[in-house]
Amino acid sequence: MHVTSMSVRNRRWLSCLLVSAALLAAGCASEKVPAKDLGTEIDDVAATLIQQPLLHSTSIGVVYRGKEFIRHRGDMETGKPGLPTDATLYEIGSLSKTLAGTLMANAVLEHKVSLDDDVRQYLQGDYPNLQYKGEPIRIRHLLSHTSGLPNMLPERANTVLADFTDHRTPGELNAIYAHYGKADFFKDLHAVEIGRAPGKDYAYSSAGTELTAHILETVYKRDYASLLRGYLGDSAAMTGLRLTLSDDEALRLAVGYHSDNPVPTTPMPQLPWGASGNVKATVPEMVKYLRFQLANGPVVKESHRPLVKFDSEFSIGYFWNIVAGDQLKGVYYAHHGGVPRSQCYIYIVPKYDLGIFVITNQSGDQTARAMQTAIDTLVEKIAEREAAANAEAYR
Incomplete structure (x- = not known):
């Protein structure tokens, strides 16, 4: 969905905010040891988040230094x-793309595909249009x-999403x-x-992720849903991922809830493969995903490898946004997901061996920023803990 690109558009604004937060955290951390345990602080952040206009509820999963x-x-x-609850199934929207990226990273390491393959070799029929000069x-x-x-196919979906x-x-x-x-x-x-020439300009494309799923089906000769369950079930013990649901x-x-509509809305419609926005998961399943990412095995490491560097601060890996130059977080990997009735974020912050997943059951134009603020607060609190622990160790 189009809301995923918010993380890119807001990147420089966030950098300024986070530098200020980092300076504040550094100044305060040496003065006191955090009084609350981290679980209580996460609960406080969740409570503050749902005080924002229109937000009804939230769930937060955190993995921090193995806990x-x-x-x-x-x-x-x-x-x-x-x-x-832990049994609640959420629509994770475009976070689904990072799962597709993980499968493609595995395919690259298994030499099933090459990153430089022309996508047309995996399509039946002629597609002379899928090139530029x-x-x-x-x-x-x-x-x-x-x-x-384009972002979505058919093209008329983009007109609808414009508002x-x-x-x-x-x-x-x-x-x-x-x-x-x-x-x-x-x-x-x-x-x-x-x-325009491929490979240079950023233009968010869910259609590109759907095509990625087709390529994976072609090389593995299995449907995308079984590929997803099979690989992540084996590698991350994520047995509860779903693209479609039983009754x-x-x-x-x-x-x-969508926007400011007080009436609950319908789920995200099913896309041809579902790789770009149809995954459903519980929070415990997403915590397993955080653990899998933080373990940084060969497939994860490949999926985090920058494929295009747009400037000194922003790169893209296998669908992952890679942000550098952040004084508080260091280099981190993030993605936003949004469907008409849910938005979420995932952050992988190696500097603190930290993974954060935040989701709400409301989707509007201010939801992403509210979640980003919650994540920033959590990172600040963890930075304070790290600084305090380091200060204590040197006494």
Whole structure:
């Protein structure tokens, strides 16, 4: 969804904020040891987050130096007491892309594909349009959002998303994707026009992630859902990931709200492969993902490798945003996810052996910034703990 690119657009604003926060943390950390345990502080951050306008509830998962913390706050439905729980299934939106990136990193290491492969070698039929002046779209361009493909296919979905907060948006998306399958995607892919050389300019593309899933299906000769469950089940013990839900599982799907609409809205419609935004997971499953990322095995390390460096502070790996030059966080890896009734963030911060997953069951134009503030607060508190522990060690 389009809201994922907020993390890129807000990057410089965040850098200024975080430098100030880092200086404050450094000045305060040596004066006192944090009074509260970290679990309580995470709970406090969750409580503060849902005080923001329109936010109903939140769940936060943290892995910090091997310790796990999960906190839930708020009521899922307005006027109906009821916390989210460890069993609640959430739509993680475009965080799904990092899972696709992980599978592609594994495929690269297994020599199933090369980053420089022309994507057309994995397509049936002719696609003379998927190039610009002889330069083809390559797999690395899909992963780094530099392919020149549109955000969504069909193109009319982008018109709907241009006014994301309009109350009609969820229903219009449902109508577009109600009978939109893989054959429709390929038909629309034939009509795409590439207006610039691939590999240079950032242009967020969920269509590129869907094409990535097709390539993975082609080389492994398995459907994407089974590839996802198989690899992450074996490598990260993530056995509960779902692209589609059974009737029983659907009962555990988080209720969610779009924009300022007081009436709960419908789930994200199913995309042809679902790789760009259809994964559902519980918070404990996402905590397993944080552990998997922090372990930094060969596949994770490959997925975090910069494929395109846009400037000294911002790069893209295998769908991961890579941010450098942050005094407080150091180099970190992040992604935002958003669907019409849920938004979330994942942050991997190696400097503190820290992973954070935050999700809300509301999706509006201020939701991402509210979650970023919550994450910044958590990182500040952990930085204070680290500084205090280091000061104590040298006494």
